Amino acid sequence: MIKKCFFLVLALAVFANSYSQGTVIYKVMFAQEYDSDYKPTDPLGKKVKEGKSASLAKQVFLLEFDNSKSKFTRNNILSLDVSKEEQRFDKMANSYSSTYDYYLDNILKLGMFRYVNNGMLVKQNIKNKEWNITTESKKIGDYLCYKAIYLKSYMNWKGDNITVPVTAWFAPSLPYRYGPKEYFGLPGLILELQESYGVFLATEIKIDKNKEMKFEFPKGKAITQEEYDKYLSSFINNKS
Secondary structure, eight states, rough: OHHHHHHHHHHHHHHHHOOOOOOOOOEEEHHEEEEEOOOOOOOOHHHEEEEEEHHHOOOOEEEEOOSSSEEEEEEEOSSSOHHHHHHHHHHHHHHHHHHEEEEEETEEEEEEEETTTTTEEEEOOOOOOOOOOOOOEEEETTTTEEEEEEEEEETTTTTTTEEEEEEEEEEESSOOOEEEEOOOSSSSSSEEESSEEEEEEEEEEEETTOOOOOOOOOOEEEEEEHHHHHHHHHHHHOOO
């Protein structure tokens, strides 16, 4: 509890005294590739692992933020001039990384998803995530990071409601409460994020303390999170 309070005071102190604009570039790894013990021996397993890893290696994600807003977007377009097999691996890779861009405004307490495949916009009222901050630490580059865990609940493609752990490694020396996708609220920038299938790793960090980021939410008709949940449930039920 003392550690949590210290991190919170540090973050609030920095935010109160400066404007900052930052950019983080993330690469993505297949979660099993991140686990050095995962080494498939059968030919098909090796081929699938290599194909998915190659597709993920082409993906780059960009987190841009200031003291009150952030956006997380894909910074590349996968080429269509590839074989059908490579296209299949590219689609697999999307499911392991991110199928949407995410925009966040902490002042308005609003978040917005923009789905890459169909351009659908989904807005939500943001809530603080219940992170469990641990004392476990490690160095990522030059930054000392601490481990935090969030239990994410969602509906899978079978229509089952499941809960899975999401692990974030954040740097208190970079007191910006953002990270990949819709993960935010920790007292430090998230430099590594581990989901069930993919791992986001920060490869480049730039901070400009004299700028404020300017961006707007994507234009177009947006549905609420509740409407999207109903749409998703109906879609899953119609497929089953």
